[in-house]
Every structure is written in structure tokens, then in C-alpha cells.
């Protein structure tokens with residue numbers, strides 16, 4: 064068994080047997096990872112962290128070869144994001160972010176860029192006063208990094224660029240061009256500003272995206288579209304997983 068050390072953001076924890084905890088982390092070097100912390104509930108001082116959800120820790124673990132559950136022997140708190148924890152709305156958004164990460168990323172698939180996006184999101188949730196914007200930006204970036212490649216710049220059915228009016232289809236989970244629009248009777252038009260914002264967020268670095276000014280209608284539309292897109296794809300993924 065190899066001993067590994069990495070930075071890890073706690074996605075969630077649950078009690079295991081009488082004294083242990085199983086934790087799901089998103090780590091810098093190993094992606095999403097599950098570990099067991101033995102005896103932590105009997106002896107709280109055994110680890111230098113209480114493993115609060117969305118805290119940043121440095122963990123040491125023994126990498127198991129034949130199980131997805133690794134033995135964590137050390138866990139030191141690096142940042143508890145106390146400013147997020149002191150605001151109910153921010154707690155809610157950070158929790159949503161953790162759920163999103165757990166659903167989007169396959170286990171033990173290293174994705175350092177995604178780790179940086181999650182970390183920057185938590186850092187900026189602590190400091191800025193528009194937390195919803197941070198979450199929308201994180202959502203767009205994490206969707207792309209997890210391989211979902213949202214079709215927000217071309218038609219989800221024929222892949223043609225959309226130059227005229229774009230319409231969003233929940234049924235197909237993306238934008239439809241005017242030629243394909245007839246395939247979904249429930250589609251609704253999308254503001255050009257919303258598409259432009261998504262494209263800008265996809266190609267810009269984290270700090271540049273924070274300067275983006277999102278007007279209220281665009282922000283609301285963005286949130287609505289991203290939620291529907293996510294629901295469409297995660298449901299599809301869950302169905303596929305059930306078949307497998």
C-alpha cells in the first residue's frame with residue numbers, strides 16, 4: 064500500500080460503525096476519493112480536523128489497490144471557510160456545489176483544474192457579496208471540465224452554429240437552431256446576453272470571469288438554464304448507470 068498526501072475538500076461525511084467516519088473528498092491529486100477515518104468518533108483529537116463539509120484539509124492516506132475506500136491516517140485542517148459558514152445562504156450554495164461535484168465527477172480521476180475551480184469558488188464565496196454569481200460561474204466551468212460539454216454555442220441536435228435566435232430545449236438538454244426548433248414544442252427563447260456570458264465564462268480564467276457584470280434577467284435565465292441542463296444530463300446518467 065502506497066502512502067499518499069494531498070489537499071482535499073470534504074464533499075460529505077457519514078458515520079460508519081460505532082467509531083469511524085467515511086468521508087468523500089475532492090482531492091488535488093486523485094480527484095474524487097473516498098476514505099475511512101477509523102476511531103475518529105471515539106477520539107476526536109486523533110485527527111486535527113473535524114471534517115466539516117466544504118473545508119479544505121491536507122490528508123494522508125494508504126492507497127488501497129482493491130477497494131475504492133482508502134484508509135485515511137491523517138487529516139489537518141487548512142481552511143474552514145468560516146465566512147461561508149456564518150451565512151446561511153452561502154452554506155446552502157456551498158452545499159449545492161459539493162453535491163454537484165459528487166454527481167459530475169467519476170471517482171479517482173485526477174482533475175486539478177476542477178479542484179482549482181472548487182477551491183476558488185469557496186474562497187470567493189467567503190469574500191464577495193454576489194454568491195449566486197460565483198455558483199453559476201463554477202457550474203459552467205465544472206460542467207465543461209467534467210466532460211459534459213454543454214451545447215451552448217451550437218445546436219444540440221445538428222451541431223450547427225446558432226447565428227439567429229437561440230432557443231433552449233429541456234427535452235434535449237441544450238440550445239436548438241431555428242431549423243431544429245420544431246422538434247420540441249416546449250422550447251423557450253434565450254437572451255443573447257446569456258449565451259455571450261456563458262461563452263465568456265467558458266473561455267476566461269477564474270479572476271476574469273469575476274469581473275463579468277451579470278444583469279438580473281441574464282443571471283436568472285442562466286440559473287434556470289443550468290439547472291435544467293443539469294437535471295437532463297444527470298437523469299440520463301443515472302438511467303444509464305441503472306442499466307449497467
Ligand SMILES: [Zn+2]
Nearest residue numbers: 218221240243
Ligand atoms: Zn439544429
